[in-house]
Amino acid sequence: MATLSFTSETVEMYLKSIAELELLTTPVAISQLAQRLGVSSPSVLEMVKRLAEQKLVTHTPYKGVSLTARGHSRALAVLRRHRLWERFLVDTLRLPWEAVHDYACQLEHAAAPAVVDALAQFLGEPDTCPHGNPIPDAKGAMPAETAIPLLTMEIGQSARLTNIIYEETILLEYLARRGLLPGAMLTLEDVAPYQGPLMVRVDGFDHPAALGREIAARVFVHVIE
Amino acid sequence: MATLSFTSETVEMYLKSIAELELLTTPVAISQLAQRLGVSSPSVLEMVKRLAEQKLVTHTPYKGVSLTARGHSRALAVLRRHRLWERFLVDTLRLPWEAVHDYACQLEHAAAPAVVDALAQFLGEPDTCPHGNPIPDAKGAMPAETAIPLLTMEIGQSARLTNIIYEETILLEYLARRGLLPGAMLTLEDVAPYQGPLMVRVDGFDHPAALGREIAARVFVHVIE
DNA sequence: CCTTTGAATTAGGTTGCCCTAATTGCAATT
DNA sequence: AATTGCAATTAGGGCAACCTAATTCAAAGG
Ligand SMILES: [Mn+2]
Ligand SMILES: [Mn+2]
Ligand SMILES: [Mn+2]
Ligand SMILES: [Mn+2]
Numbered sequence A, B: 001m002a003t004l005s006f007t008s009e010t011v012e013m014y015l016k017s018i019a020e021l022e023l024l025t026t027p028v029a030i031s032q033l034a035q036r037l038g039v040s041s042p043s044v045l046e047m048v049k050r051l052a053e054q055k056l057v058t059h060t061p062y063k064g065v066s067l068t069a070r071g072h073s074r075a076l077a078v079l080r081r082h083r084l085w086e087r088f089l090v091d092t093l094r095l096p097w098e099a100v101h102d103y104a105c106q107l108e109h110a111a112a113p114a115v116v117d118a119l120a121q122f123l124g125e126p127d128t129c130p131h132g133n134p135i136p137d138a139k140g141a142m143p144a145e146t147a148i149p150l151l152t153m154e155i156g157q158s159a160r161l162t163n164i165i166y167e168e169t170i171l172l173e174y175l176a177r178r179g180l181l182p183g184a185m186l187t188l189e190d191v192a193p194y195q196g197p198l199m200v201r202v203d204g205f206d207h208p209a210a211l212g213r214e215i216a217a218r219v220f221v222h223v224i225e
Numbered sequence C: 001c002c003t004t005t006g007a008a009t010t011a012g013g014t015t016g017c018c019c020t021a022a023t024t025g026c027a028a029t030t
Numbered sequence D: 001a002a003t004t005g006c007a008a009t010t011a012g013g014g015c016a017a018c019c020t021a022a023t024t025c026a027a028a029g030g
Helices: A009-022 A030-038 A041-053 A068-091 A100-109 A112-123 A168-178 B009-022 B030-037 B041-053 B067-092 B100-107 B112-122 B168-178
Strands: A058-059 A064-067 A158-162 A183-191 A197-202 A209-211 A217-222 B057-060 B064-067 B159-166 B185-191 B199-202 B208-209 B219-223
Touching: A009 A030, A009 A068, A030 A041, A030 A064, A041 A058, A041 A064, A041 B112, A064 A068, A064 B064, A068 A100, A068 A112, A068 B112, A100 A168, A100 B112, A112 B067, A158 A168, A197 A217, A197 B030, B009 B030, B009 B041, B009 B067, B030 B041, B030 B064, B041 B057, B057 B112, B064 B067, B064 B159, B067 B100, B067 B112, B159 B168
Parallel strands: none
Antiparallel strands: A058 A064, A158 A183, A158 A217, A183 A197, A197 A209, B057 B064, B159 B185, B159 B219, B185 B199, B199 B208
């Protein structure tokens, strides 16, 4: 008999968040995770111990957590559902690009495998979410990142926006208002010193946008030429 | 400030189940609810007390529970989401008629109002679920039942199947195998005495189906003529 | 090497939702 | 009017996730 390991919504959110944070730093600090999930550090630590017991993560005391292979594939399954729902909400239901992230965060926990497969087929097996991030395939494989953060561009360079990582609705709303959607063409005009903002001209917009470094690290681009 | 009353998935299931059971008997017995939800009677009683505190139900000791107006409208909202998702799963994703009930039971708790509205619009504001039951409109209004239970038909009468109430996957599977879907034409051929089964001829099927009274009370029809 | 400081951890709760076993009460039957 | 059977209720737990306050630790700077 298979170990009937039901994964609660809460556990799925922990695993998904760890996967997202591992793209920035690894192992992931307890406090990072606490901030991302909006819960206290002791709560995270307690859950991390439960996850470690189930061999979904490894915890190095005073260092942080990392996903095991098992945990990683669990996380990718959630990410797949999340991004498929996002496509559905934008492409089929025509809901706003910056709002669907939150809606998908609810739906991602509530779709049986048969539903996910049928949804993917209906959508034409898309390979990116509306924010440009890759959708893992049914086996859990995901293409590696080829774009670079806008933060690492050089002044004067032009680029095409490819994707926005570490999605959060407030970030998406901010970027949408400035035309910074996947596919947008932009030019880095200036970088203020002392951790100051990046001035970015977006094609079709009159005024350049000022992006803090925090944000510029999450916006990925393909430089032209 | 509005009393931010988040309704958990569990509470939603209690309210929906009470609404469904009220169609059969009212007030709803604690043990009925316990059986429907697959939990113990003490658990139900405990929850019923919580629901009563929130003025979602009224509890008459040793009698049972009834929904208040507040509880009823909450329940109809869940039912609306459930039935809209069922339509989506059958019409758009082409999933099997008898399987979608369970899938929709997960999705019904995970759709923000904006998503529900957009989904209803995309589906063309349908007014019944794939099992023939009415979908409450956005304001929570639902047409009254006009069909009668197959159980109350007289021998020799013919009828068109309209809907199946008190949905459960095993029941739907049983009926699907015998062609008993909404729209099916049927004739009541015989009723065995002593609470015995009803023999029903279904158009397009060679052998008549034998339905227990429990089931015949849940299959609704419009008699011809 | 010692001190400092913020992150991690421990200690000790609470709440929601579930359980089994024991008891009580209602209502139907003798 | 007493009995009996089943449903309802009470009693006493359990576990997953959350919290705040107090303590301990590690890494960095003096
Ligand atoms: Mn989520
Ligand atoms: Mn996305
Ligand atoms: Mn449900
Ligand atoms: Mn249905």
